[in-house]
Amino acid sequence: MEQSKILVVTDTTSGWNEADAQQAGVALVALSVLLDDKEYKDQIEMRANELYAAQAEGKLPTTSQPNPGYLENCMKQWKEAHYDAIIVLPIAAGLSGTYQGFRFAAESLEMDEVHVIETRTLAAPLQDCACCAKKMAEANAPLETILNVLAEKLDDTMTYAIPKDLVQLKRGGRISPAAAAVAGLLKIKPLLKLAEDGSCVDKFGMARTETKLFQMICDDLKEHGVTPETHRLCIPHANSQEAAKRLAEAVRKQVGDFEISEMELPTVLGCHTGDGCLALQTIRKSEWD
Template sequence: MEKIAILADSGCQIPVDSRENEGIFIAPLTITMEGKSYLDDIEIHSIDVFKRMEKDDIMVMTSQPSTGSLQEAVQKIKDQGYSHVIGLPIATGLSSTMNGMKLACDMLEMPVTLVDTKGTASNQKYLVEVAAKLAREGKSPEEIKDILEKLVEDSATIIMVPNLEHLKKGGRITPAVAALAGLLKIVPIMKLNYSLGGKIDSFGKVRTTKKANLKIIDHMVNECKVNNKNYVFAIEHVLSEELALEMKQKLIEQIGECEILVRELPAVVGAHMGIGGIGYQYIRKYEE
């Protein structure tokens, strides 16, 4: 039986080095502010990034883990006697981390099976935890990949952005689209488009922040048909906890009591959404 390790990036919000005893290894993404680069969740944390954005109105850039960080993680995996890696990077539509993982594994002659999470944050974390559980149970890399891809297909990330300025500056949308939204005083709703590998795509637009959030909940309940038994939920935000908690109650009112995680978004996503951004995630629970 192969000894399988799980390799992910810090977008999944699992602290680096915190769960290696479970076979989970994390490579830090890179955060750049005012010309200085930091290792995500090691040298800087998401709350620090967001407070700097709020205080100084600075532009934050993000990038995939460095080749060195990925090689270091793979070497550690190899040194601990693992024979195969399951790579679970942030969505390929948001980052080139998957390519970096493959390169690092190839350079160190470590067999790897890659799965596009088509997301980040809580959904990515859930996939990492399920993968580690399956590996401990003795499932093969092919079996693990098949199970994870089925969960990914019944998941979503929907975001509300108060304004499009950060997405425009980060090159995630065109300046023309951002200008139009500003001119019309529209609050855009966006979704990670799975057919594009999880790229940020337009989903809808309304006139107020409150209406935008309620529209997302309505879409999840009435069109995606989520329920409180078969799904894992999270509402993640950029310094907007009060509204996130309010929307948590609105969702519970519609689907019944369930656990819904509320927390800050990872810096790699929140930096491009701007202060006040909120992301809604759900993913189907793994059932044996």
């Protein structure tokens, strides 16, 4: 059977920079970070440490979908390469216009070979799916099989986030000043969870202690049947190495002996949650891992 020529694409909300993506054999498109009326390419012209430094100064960086001209230029290059198929794994459509940007560019350039997936997630599951699709393509798996495996993985992932405080959420208008003030006085910490359809990151619970928040996560993992046999876990965080270790220890003790990795929290989340945020994501295993 002749080898199919398949390109796998993701964006910088995967947490990858250009070197990481190149090593994985995956094409990477950068979202934009907007700061002081200037636009920077995420992970290329601005890294996470620069973002948090700006936030510490009281600034309010925001993110946006890839610049349309930049995205169209990428798509034109891929079109000229004559791929049999292009699999695009962008951030959840409910969190960014990136998904629609890819679809619009593909339609405008009449690229029927482009398959833009509504992932409903970001970060570690995007990396996992991109690597899986690349591995399957290299094994010459049929396109339909690749897409089916990705769908199974993406139907079974969850994301939790614990901001260090509510300062950045308050600045970004994600929580009212009054609610932030009350939570601060009562020393209550929020636990956020990405909606199943990927439409928003919403409050999942509140507690005064880290231990209680970790317990909520563990209980929810068990309720959803997440086990070391079916899933791997990833802990994205923003300068929270010690808290990441404590979370991993709690999950292993209360739920099971998971394979757990760590990664830098993607900028698009860091913009809203700020430095010190801790997250946990589930990744569905497959026979191709």
